[in-house]
Amino acid sequence: MLRTTPSIPIPRTVPLLPLQDRVLLPGVVTRLQISRRDSIPLFEKILRTYDSKELNKCIIGVFPIHQTSEKKIPSVVAATGAETATKEGSERSKTDTNTNGQHGGFTDDMAIGSNAGQVVPFMRPKSNSASGGNSQSNSSTHRNSSSVLNPADVHTTGVAARVIRLERAVGGFSVILEGLARLRLNKILVQSPYFEADVTPLLDKAVDKNDQELQDQITILRSISKEFISLLQDLKLPAPVLTQLQKFLENAGVIPGQVVDLLISTIESTRDEKIMILDAVDLKQRIPKAVELLTRQIHVLKISQKVHDNVEGKLNKKQREFYLRQQMAAIKEELGEKDGAEEDELTIIENRLNAAHLPSEVQKAADRELKRLKKMQPASSEYSVIRNYLDWLGDLPWNKATEDLLDVERARKQLNDDHYGLDKVKRRILEYLAVTKLQQMKGDVKGPILCLVGAPGVGKTSLGRSIATAMGRKFHRISLGGVWDESEIRGHRRTYVGALPGLIIHGLKKCEVNNPVFLLDEIDKVGARGHHGDPSAAFLEVLDPEQNSTFTDHYLNVPFDLSKVLFIATANSIDTIPAPLLDRMELITIPGYTYAEKLAIATNHLLPKQVRLHGLSEGDIKVTQEALLKVATGYTRESGVRQLEREVGAVVRAKAVEFAEAQERLSKSEGTPTTASTVVEYQPLVTAADVEEILGQEKYTNEVTERTPTPGVVTGMAYNGVGGGILFIEASQMPGKGSLQLTGSLGDVIKESAHIALSWVKSHGYEINLSNSPGQNIMERVDVHIHMPSGGTPKDGPSAGIAMVCALVSMFSNQTFPATTAMTGEFTLRGLVMPVGGIKEKVIAAHRAGVRKIIMPLRNQKDVTADVPANVREEIEFVYASTIWEVLKEAFDGRIVVRAGIPAAALDSRL
Numbered sequence: 001m002l003r004t005t006p007s008i009p010i011p012r013t014v015p016l017l018p019l020q021d022r023v024l025l026p027g028v029v030t031r032l033q034i035s036r037r038d039s040i041p042l043f044e045k046i047l048r049t050y051d052s053k054e055l056n057k058c059i060i061g062v063f064p065i066h067q068t069s070e071k072k073i074p075s076v077v078a079a080t081g082a083e084t085a086t087k088e089g090s091e092r093s094k095t096d097t098n099t100n101g102q103h104g105g106f107t108d109d110m111a112i113g114s115n116a117g118q119v120v121p122f123m124r125p126k127s128n129s130a131s132g133g134n135s136q137s138n139s140s141t142h143r144n145s146s147s148v149l150n151p152a153d154v155h156t157t158g159v160a161a162r163v164i165r166l167e168r169a170v171g172g173f174s175v176i177l178e179g180l181a182r183l184r185l186n187k188i189l190v191q192s193p194y195f196e197a198d199v200t201p202l203l204d205k206a207v208d209k210n211d212q213e214l215q216d217q218i219t220i221l222r223s224i225s226k227e228f229i230s231l232l233q234d235l236k237l238p239a240p241v242l243t244q245l246q247k248f249l250e251n252a253g254v255i256p257g258q259v260v261d262l263l264i265s266t267i268e269s270t271r272d273e274k275i276m277i278l279d280a281v282d283l284k285q286r287i288p289k290a291v292e293l294l295t296r297q298i299h300v301l302k303i304s305q306k307v308h309d310n311v312e313g314k315l316n317k318k319q320r321e322f323y324l325r326q327q328m329a330a331i332k333e334e335l336g337e338k339d340g341a342e343e344d345e346l347t348i349i350e351n352r353l354n355a356a357h358l359p360s361e362v363q364k365a366a367d368r369e370l371k372r373l374k375k376m377q378p379a380s381s382e383y384s385v386i387r388n389y390l391d392w393l394g395d396l397p398w399n400k401a402t403e404d405l406l407d408v409e410r411a412r413k414q415l416n417d418d419h420y421g422l423d424k425v426k427r428r429i430l431e432y433l434a435v436t437k438l439q440q441m442k443g444d445v446k447g448p449i450l451c452l453v454g455a456p457g458v459g460k461t462s463l464g465r466s467i468a469t470a471m472g473r474k475f476h477r478i479s480l481g482g483v484w485d486e487s488e489i490r491g492h493r494r495t496y497v498g499a500l501p502g503l504i505i506h507g508l509k510k511c512e513v514n515n516p517v518f519l520l521d522e523i524d525k526v527g528a529r530g531h532h533g534d535p536s537a538a539f540l541e542v543l544d545p546e547q548n549s550t551f552t553d554h555y556l557n558v559p560f561d562l563s564k565v566l567f568i569a570t571a572n573s574i575d576t577i578p579a580p581l582l583d584r585m586e587l588i589t590i591p592g593y594t595y596a597e598k599l600a601i602a603t604n605h606l607l608p609k610q611v612r613l614h615g616l617s618e619g620d621i622k623v624t625q626e627a628l629l630k631v632a633t634g635y636t637r638e639s640g641v642r643q644l645e646r647e648v649g650a651v652v653r654a655k656a657v658e659f660a661e662a663q664e665r666l667s668k669s670e671g672t673p674t675t676a677s678t679v680v681e682y683q684p685l686v687t688a689a690d691v692e693e694i695l696g697q698e699k700y701t702n703e704v705t706e707r708t709p710t711p712g713v714v715t716g717m718a719y720n721g722v723g724g725g726i727l728f729i730e731a732s733q734m735p736g737k738g739s740l741q742l743t744g745s746l747g748d749v750i751k752e753s754a755h756i757a758l759s760w761v762k763s764h765g766y767e768i769n770l771s772n773s774p775g776q777n778i779m780e781r782v783d784v785h786i787h788m789p790s791g792g793t794p795k796d797g798p799s800a801g802i803a804m805v806c807a808l809v810s811m812f813s814n815q816t817f818p819a820t821t822a823m824t825g826e827f828t829l830r831g832l833v834m835p836v837g838g839i840k841e842k843v844i845a846a847h848r849a850g851v852r853k854i855i856m857p858l859r860n861q862k863d864v865t866a867d868v869p870a871n872v873r874e875e876i877e878f879v880y881a882s883t884i885w886e887v888l889k890e891a892f893d894g895r896i897v898v899r900a901g902i903p904a905a906a907l908d909s910r911l
């Protein structure tokens, strides 16, 4: 009997424990669950033969078996085996009793690494064998089995192991074994109830100091073990492994073969690799194989330590999730399970980005996000956020533009075709286009931003559209009314849920080119500073030709060059546009239309358009000029023509119904007619009388002509951004104590005008015969109330000053003057009449309302001559005044006279 290094005698004949999916190596202690029916009898026997103190004297041979070992064997073999077993069994128990139990240095609970697992049984034992019955019952089970271990499947190298602990367990036994030394299988002697074999122990030889090759190998093993230990230090390895390794490193009499076996059972290795080590009896073969496996393990450990540091140490939950997802993706890729659809989607995005010819800065951002996207799970919310972002980058026209048609003649024709009148405006637009053309020829495209200012419906939007058509550019309208947040223009940062780019970038995506005409509609309605930034501040950048080449939307977070975009703004009034923004724009004012102009627009543009829209042909409807004028005067009261267009549309609609009905009647009787002329009873002509029938009673009558003059009521003139109009000022007095009451949604400035007017009238009451003595207070026993009807419309500004004076004088003097006389002008406390704005709109609107005499500041005379259309001028008598005395004289037609005895010089000195 040979002894292993730890001096344990190993018998020549040992019972075999077959291991199907595990390998026990010498020097290793492991726990096994025994449930194979061909092994259970062995442990039944051991349990019967040894008491617990002597158990470690029991030596068995643990041999790997090959995976295909389940075979049917003839019953005669089993019977032969059973006979041999009886004989060999008695010999064995004798031998076992003589063994000397020295311990290899490992304790019961030293199951190392992955070895403490379950041995997968070939066949599950029946419950009676599990409960431990006797050998008789087990052997009978074995005999009844048709599937047993084939001797040829037992590997030729195994390990002698001693039993350290043996317990019954559910389904069999739980045993702790310690591997002692390699065994060579010489011959299977007995096959039933368990295998017994003739074996030769293969002990590691003492190292030959003169064998240089072996010495070199040991040196390598030592250095690699050193590295391994230092890596293992943090891991909770069983102490004996470390002890053995340390001893080996210290050169303290440890046989390298033992170290190799121990290490291989410690590290992650496959069953085949372990069998390879088991087979390598010669140290010179075993050490290189072990070094190879150990090197691999060190590599793995280093990576996992790095990951451990990164993932466990620093990363938060989200990052760890990401890391795990990444690993999952890597595993999927390894397994060839990458989702085809997902890959396709990524390829599509990538291709789209490539096709978009992104500027380098944008390309970098896109690459970065694409890289992130590739590592993500498509189901994650972040995936869709990044995907959306990349979609936006891919969809924007970074380099796409339409070719400009900067032909001034063509543009002139386009503007004339689309719009009637507006000569000044068209001229200015053509100048602008000509300059842009010249600038482009020099390579400089930074022109001013146009802002079309005018009342609703005067054609601002349609002018913008015409400009785009004339230039051959795409047109996009951005409606700014009610935009309160900067983010609506500039987008939300991607950190917000559901973030999107702002209106500018949206517009560019829609246009698909980077040089469209953007109409910033109603820029005056952009809300003042809201809770989330000032939207008009964003426009400072957008509209500044110096800055807008690097416009950065919050969502995109990369600059987009807006310098090729032609911005045209529109506004009803410039009052609410912040000064810095106003400064960036070139204003083009579009005044309201006179009735004559409206008539021409209705005839040449609105009517043909409506006829077309209602599916009729040119000859199907003929509206007389008289009828059109009636529509304009009786059914609309506006500076623009939008309402007029609607009313004309209503007339056309009514005629379309008539036409369709007539067609139906005719087709029922004769067949299908093709034109109106062939339709019986249908009359294409629309006269003024028809208009009233179609549109109902006139909505607007001539306001002023039908008003009877009343003391205290004066016709004023207003201009409030949405156009001009007339404005009545009503003053009335009542018993009281001299207070002034003002109503009608009046602003501060207009209220001040009322106070100034009253003060002047009070101070000049005696002079204009309103009181009987110079010291008398005309307000002593009265209160005065000034009201301006249309209380729902806010009114402000100083231009009602002279009208208020006249209203008060009229009230106090009980004198009237015709409502067809209107007036506008700021008034100072000293009686001066100051010029006011919006003359053209005011005059046109007053003319529309039936005013035939207008009193206005002398200094506004030039505005009348320059801006007011000749036909309007012809129908109105203009009176220009520089002092209130002149105003009173003209308004009251000389009925308000200066008290006799007051020298004119005295009056003048007061002025």
Ligand SMILES: Nc1ncnc2c1ncn2[C@@H]1O[C@H](COP(=O)(O)OP(=O)(O)OP(=O)(O)O)[C@@H](O)[C@H]1O
Pocket: 418, 419, 420, 421, 422, 454, 455, 456, 457, 458, 459, 460, 461, 462, 463, 521, 570, 572, 601, 605, 606, 640, 641, 642, 645
């Ligand atoms: N001078 C004109 N010649 C022909 N049509 C006109 C003219 N002015 C306005 N229109 C027509 O009147 C309608 C309203 O014009 P548009 O919408 O351009 O007004 P707008 O000034 O932009 O109004 P808003 O300020 O309310 O946006 C359009 O159909 C337009 O073609």
